[in-house]
Amino acid sequence: MNTEEYKKQFTTEDTPGWQAIDSQLDKLYGNAEPRHYPPLCGLHYMAGGTDPIDGASIYDSDHQTFHRHIVSYGMSELYYNAEKAGGEFSKWGFEFTFRLSPYKGDENDPLWAVQVMNNLARYVFSSGKWFEENHFIPANGPIRLDTETEITGFVFALDPELGKIETVHGELSFLQLVGITNTEVELLKLNPTTDAVKELITTLTQQNPLLITDLSRK
Template structure:
């Protein structure tokens, strides 16, 4: 089998950054029916110590440069999320949530950034047995920013939070409350049972 070099340099940059922390493990991967630049293109799940690391593909430019800004790739970030590793695959709700967040950005034209937070209008799992009903966004705690021929980007971590935590973020800062959560979970794992 012959590999074609640099046919997806944006994709390669994402995988290289993840490999700095996850090694060369083969992730689980899901594709979508979206064309490049039209929403979530793919999602990978890596096994880490006690959790899954989920990484989106499609918020940045994967195959070609399409945006006008030569310094930033696409929206300037890919989303990550960490959820408990308690099955052979990550929970379906986590994949759906990331898909919906990407869809929101593409439909609204309003990108997320570090420090943003959002009430998602119900339980993030879709089930009433969790108190997590909102999300916050932080720089990923371990993945470095990427550079590709299409520009730079960062990894933006999605963290499930309670409505009480959302209100405290509004009263103080998102970073202050996430710092409290990181004291108990340095990788900011979203555990729907907490």
């Protein structure tokens, strides 16, 4: 889509990128209403807020086993921007997703997971470096603060159900954060290659096709 076609189809009030994410989620969840959370700090990033992510939606999923499915809004081009029409990638080219088994310490939605996404987003915005499939990041401690869990790092995989889409602003991958144990973190530190991460994800997928993070996993 070129700039002129874009201007004919959308107005400055439209949110084409946001709509593209919603459309993909609608294919998966139909009419199910997510619980949507605006920036946790109260202000949008462009308005001086501290959270780069403009919001996150949390779905209850019964696929494979009951879990929360969290999807970010803000790493891709969400709003009207004719200059970005037909680009190769939509802004950073991805949105974060995360699948979490219910945890006894979370009475309500696990908003700590949204803060993890915000922390990773701050790194991207400040460094100009982005995440891709088969990247690995140690959390230097439990991914859920002050929690007795062996999950102390993440690998990035393409979300098994949301995958990758083309938007009017360019390609958008749904990058899923997958929690890994301290043992797995240490093994990847010894061999932090794309192939090693890919091999670990393949192994995890055999028992856990949707790559749901379980804080009780040993």
